[in-house]
Amino acid sequence: xxxxxLSRLFLSLPVLIGAIFxxxxxxxxxxxxxxxxxxxxxxxxxxxxxxxxxxxxDEPWILQFVHYFGQVTSGDLGRSIISNRPVLDELSEALGPxxxxxxxxxxxxxxxxxxxxxxxxIYRGGMLDRAIMALAVAGISLPVFWVAYxxxxxxxxxxxxxxxxxRLGPIWTLEGLQGLALPxxxxxxxxVGPIARISRTAVLETLYAxxxxxxxxxxxxxxxxxxxxxxxxxxxPIVTLVGLQIGHLLGGTVIIETIYAWPGxxxxxxxxxxxxxxxxxxGGLLLMACIFVAVNLIVDLLYSTLDPRLS
Amino acid sequence: MTPTGTGQSISPRSAKRRRRAKGGVAxxxxxxxxxxxxxxxxxxxxxxxxxxxxxxLSAALQPPGSAHLLGTDMQGRDLLSRIMYGTRLTLLTSLxxxxxxxxxxxxxxxxxxxxxSSDAVIGRLLDILLSFPAIxxxxxxxxxxxxxxxxxxxxxxxxxxxxxxxIARAAGLTIARQEYMQSGRAIGLGKTTLFFKYLAWNCMPxxxxxxxxxxxxxxxxxxxxxxxxxxxxxxxAELGVxxxxxxxxxxxxxxxxxxPSLTIFLLVLSLNVLxxxxxxxxxxxxx
Amino acid sequence: MTLPLLAxxxxxxxxxxxxxxxxxxxxxxxxxxxxxxxxxLVGESGSGKSLTALALMDLLGPNLAATGTILxxxxxxxxxxxxxxxxxxxxxxxxxxxxxxxxxxxxYTVGDQIAEVLLTHRLASRRxxxxxxxxxxxxxxxxxxxxxxxxxxxxxxxxxxxxxxIAIALAGDPSVLIADEPTTALDVTIQAQILDxxxxxxxxxxxxxxxxxxxLGAIAEVATQVMVLYAGRxxxxxxxxxxxxxxxxxxxxxxxxxxxxxxxxxxxLSTIAGRVPLPGTVRTGCRFADRCPWALxxxxxxxxxxxxxxSGHRVACLxxxxxxxxSPGMAA
Numbered sequence: 001x002x003x004x005x006l007s008r009l010f011l012s013l014p015v016l017i018g019a020i021f022x023x024x025x026x027x028x029x030x031x032x033x034x035x036x037x038x039x040x041x042x043x044x045x046x047x048x049x050x051x052x053x054x055x056x057x058d059e060p061w062i063l064q065f066v067h068y069f070g071q072v073t074s075g076d077l078g079r080s081i082i083s084n085r086p087v088l089d090e091l092s093e094a095l096g097p098x099x100x101x102x103x104x105x106x107x108x109x110x111x112x113x114x115x116x117x118x119x120x121x122i123y124r125g126g127m128l129d130r131a132i133m134a135l136a137v138a139g140i141s142l143p144v145f146w147v148a149y150x151x152x153x154x155x156x157x158x159x160x161x162x163x164x165x166x167r168l169g170p171i172w173t174l175e176g177l178q179g180l181a182l183p184x185x186x187x188x189x190x191x192v193g194p195i196a197r198i199s200r201t202a203v204l205e206t207l208y209a210x211x212x213x214x215x216x217x218x219x220x221x222x223x224x225x226x227x228x229x230x231x232x233x234x235x236x237p238i239v240t241l242v243g244l245q246i247g248h249l250l251g252g253t254v255i256i257e258t259i260y261a262w263p264g265x266x267x268x269x270x271x272x273x274x275x276x277x278x279x280x281x282x283g284g285l286l287l288m289a290c291i292f293v294a295v296n297l298i299v300d301l302l303y304s305t306l307d308p309r310l311s
Numbered sequence: 312m313t314p315t316g317t318g319q320s321i322s323p324r325s326a327k328r329r330r331r332a333k334g335g336v337a338x339x340x341x342x343x344x345x346x347x348x349x350x351x352x353x354x355x356x357x358x359x360x361x362x363x364x365x366x367x368l369s370a371a372l373q374p375p376g377s378a379h380l381l382g383t384d385m386q387g388r389d390l391l392s393r394i395m396y397g398t399r400l401t402l403l404t405s406l407x408x409x410x411x412x413x414x415x416x417x418x419x420x421x422x423x424x425x426x427x428s429s430d431a432v433i434g435r436l437l438d439i440l441l442s443f444p445a446i447x448x449x450x451x452x453x454x455x456x457x458x459x460x461x462x463x464x465x466x467x468x469x470x471x472x473x474x475x476x477x478i479a480r481a482a483g484l485t486i487a488r489q490e491y492m493q494s495g496r497a498i499g500l501g502k503t504t505l506f507f508k509y510l511a512w513n514c515m516p517x518x519x520x521x522x523x524x525x526x527x528x529x530x531x532x533x534x535x536x537x538x539x540x541x542x543x544x545x546x547x548a549e550l551g552v553x554x555x556x557x558x559x560x561x562x563x564x565x566x567x568x569x570x571p572s573l574t575i576f577l578l579v580l581s582l583n584v585l586x587x588x589x590x591x592x593x594x595x596x597x598x
Numbered sequence: 599m600t601l602p603l604l605a606x607x608x609x610x611x612x613x614x615x616x617x618x619x620x621x622x623x624x625x626x627x628x629x630x631x632x633x634x635x636x637x638x639l640v641g642e643s644g645s646g647k648s649l650t651a652l653a654l655m656d657l658l659g660p661n662l663a664a665t666g667t668i669l670x671x672x673x674x675x676x677x678x679x680x681x682x683x684x685x686x687x688x689x690x691x692x693x694x695x696x697x698x699x700x701x702x703x704x705x706y707t708v709g710d711q712i713a714e715v716l717l718t719h720r721l722a723s724r725r726x727x728x729x730x731x732x733x734x735x736x737x738x739x740x741x742x743x744x745x746x747x748x749x750x751x752x753x754x755x756x757x758x759x760x761x762x763x764i765a766i767a768l769a770g771d772p773s774v775l776i777a778d779e780p781t782t783a784l785d786v787t788i789q790a791q792i793l794d795x796x797x798x799x800x801x802x803x804x805x806x807x808x809x810x811x812x813x814l815g816a817i818a819e820v821a822t823q824v825m826v827l828y829a830g831r832x833x834x835x836x837x838x839x840x841x842x843x844x845x846x847x848x849x850x851x852x853x854x855x856x857x858x859x860x861x862x863x864x865x866x867l868s869t870i871a872g873r874v875p876l877p878g879t880v881r882t883g884c885r886f887a888d889r890c891p892w893a894l895x896x897x898x899x900x901x902x903x904x905x906x907x908x909s910g911h912r913v914a915c916l917x918x919x920x921x922x923x924x925s926p927g928m929a930a
Binding site: 209210211213214215216217218219220221222224229232233306307308309 | 685686688689692695697700702703704715719750763766770
């Protein structure tokens with residue numbers, strides 16, 4: 001298992017380097033002087049000059065990139081011109097809430113989605129199957145913001161059940177959970193549809209495999225056949241495909257964090273962009289890319305534990 | 312032919328006949344909805360009852376009624392007209408992004424097949440692009456170039472390239488192995504002809520079906536970026552922007568946010584349904 | 599007289615199309631297997647051999663329906679509810695599948711898959727089931743069974759995997775064992791070993807075995823009685839020695855003559871011209887008539903019934919038993 005981890009890490013390197021490179025390009029593509037952009041609108045001329053020499057912005061491009069690379073890997077991501085705090089600090093504070101949101105969405109959506117998909121597969125062609133699949137298609141067609149709006153309107157405003165602004169505490173407190181509920185539900189909502197569809201297809205394909213026939217020939221009752229021999233084997237493609245959905249989930253969190261004022265990385269980045277806080281924007285984007293790579297690594301590891309042919 | 316013997320069925324379950332629902336109703340409805348939305352968007356200048364930018368504060372936040380079929384927003388602008396023009400803009404940006412992204416993506420993917428030596432580079436490039444969530448491109452371009460419709464369109468386009476590239480490459484690999492490619496080469500057809508008429512043309516159906524499925528996603532992504540404020544600036548009418556505008560008045564005037572969102576939903580839903588139907592038809596043809 | 603372990607009467611399998619049409623794939627198949635006997639079921643691809651096995655095990659696909667009578671000793675399988683029917687599988691009736699690579703589940707150990715039979719039918723609890731799995735692995739000839747029991751299928755060779763499949767089939771101590779092309783996916787040398795194994799086990803345990811194969815050599819080695827299927831119908835059914843020595847149906851004769859013989863003086867392998875008719879295409883007369891060198895006009899009009907021409911020897915041919923003993927090589 002260790003070599004799987006190492007080899008996957010190794011393969012992720014180009015992606016990470018690519019992300020750093022794109023972050024580097026970001027500021028160079030902008031019209032204007034990168035130094036004054038980083039220093040901020042209101043900076044004086046010598047502050048700008050100091051930033052220029054500090055960041056090495058008067059050096060040839062290759063050297064600039066090397067310099068930048070070194071900075072990033074040693075944790076120096078610059079300073080936010082809004083809060084005047086190191087970007088690294090802002091990011092580490094924002095990371096927790098985003099992780100909470102992503103994990104709770106996954107823990108809600110994955111079991112529900114897989115269950116619905118399995119049910120649809122078992123009752124293939126029947127009313128239940130078509131209903132679930134219709135809901136799934138509707139689910140992937142709904143804009144994230146509208147799901148949020150509906151949940152806020154119904155659960156937040158009309159029934160006054162749950163709060164919908166901001167993070168009210170860490171996840172292990174009651175207030176924290178209450179604040180997390182609506183954002184997590186919104187995110188889970190967007191995931192259930194794709195997961196149900198993926199699970200249905202995967203289970204259907206497995207149910208026609210020869211080893212399932214053998215299981216039936218052994219006399220294993222049908223419900224056990226579906227779970228032990230169908231679902232268990234279908235988990236392999238399900239895990240892979242759900243892993244691909246993580247990217248969409250991350251995209252959705254940006255909008256969700258904005259609507260619910262959830263203090264996560266997505267909201268930080270959007271705010272930074274609107275305020276021309278380039279250093280924070282750059283750092284935030286890099287962090288998002290890293291989160292994405294990390295999640296994919298976890299998915300890969302999970303896959304290798306599920307499939308004995310890989311260890 | 313009737314079986315001889317007692318005729319007793321010994322596998323009662325398998326004797327049930329499965330009726331396959333054609334799902335034709337869903338397809339027809341999807342096409343109808345799509346036609347209506349696109350038609351209205353195209354004819355917006357003719358059909359819209361009001362000027363979408365005309366402000367009338369005395370008529371602000373009116374619920375749907377006879378004067379304004381879908382109500383008005385917080386500046387008294389007619390919501391229906393704004394939605395019509397908004398759909399126009401949404402469709403325009405998404406379609407531009409989709410087409411430009413697919414052309415680039417398809418060319419890259421097919422080039423990787425046609426010139427195998429470039430496959431390593433192009434393959435890696437596509438992989439790296441593919442491994443980023445699409446929204447990152449929107450955010451990154453928003454950061455460098457500032458908010459605007461052009462950065463959003465470029466971002467959507469970049470987001471389309473790797474997926475189309477991968478599909479094109481896969482389809483191309485299958486086609487390239489077919490014998491008519493080799494016979495084309497054998498009779499001395501020029502590289503351009505081979506590339507376009509043989510390889511690209513035969514990959515069209517697969518790519519096209521993928522695009523139908525992808526179109527909905529691009530529309531959602533574009534609306535999302537506009538919603539965040541990274542796209543068209545107010546007072547422009549774009550469906551995502553309209554939805555964002557309705558946020559502050561959600562509790563007491565939900566129609567302002569709901570109708571634009573509903574339009575997006577119907578548009579994307581019909582595209583997804585059609586895409587699924589087309590993909591099933593394509594699979595049946597290939598199998 | 600003791601009851602045969604398995605008695606099948608007029609088994610037919612029909613395919614029901616989505617548009618309501620139905621096509622009979624196999625029809626009027628009857629046979630019985632007693633303890634210690636092995637029925638060899640011979641036929642080309644598409645003759646319906648596998649469907650027969652699947653019908654017995656109630657494993658037919660969604661559009662297929664079976665009719666007829668199946669008696670397991672004195673119980674009629676048709677009168678059972680699906681759940682009861684499923685319970686018989688693995689305990690009374692067992693099946694050995696053709697391709698061990700796809701038949702075994704890649705994510706469970708072979709020991710688990712064998713033990714599953716015992717646990718499903720409540721024949722043992724977890725620990726004893728595992729011990730029994732080790733025992734069975736030994737009985738099917740796998741070396742170091744106590745180590746192999748925790749192996750995954752991909753860690754074993756093809757021959758060993760097939761032995762595992764056989765062990766799974768035997769785990770429930772079945773009365774009837776159905777082996778569907780058990781050696782086709784294996785190397786020739788392994789084939790012989792597996793056939794020997796099947797023969798030994800059948801004798802030792804007093805099981806009734808059905809061996810399905812297109813390989814006449816395998817049938818000759820293992821079977822006690824042979825049934826020849828053509829286009830979904832039984833054309834000949836005889837004790838093994840009689841079939842190979844005095845086959846009466848033109849199709850069987852053709853099959854036997856097409857076997858290459860060592861030391862023979864023929865320059866060419868003989869063949870049977872033509873192709874097997876698709877299900878539902880032959881309306882009247884004998885299905886083999888178009889390819890039969892002995893065919894008369896009568897053969898195309900009147901479908902021959904299976905008639906007993908000698909003790910235990912049934913043939914579906916209008917011209918039997920008027921045929922002379924088969925001559926070497928049949929006119930192509």
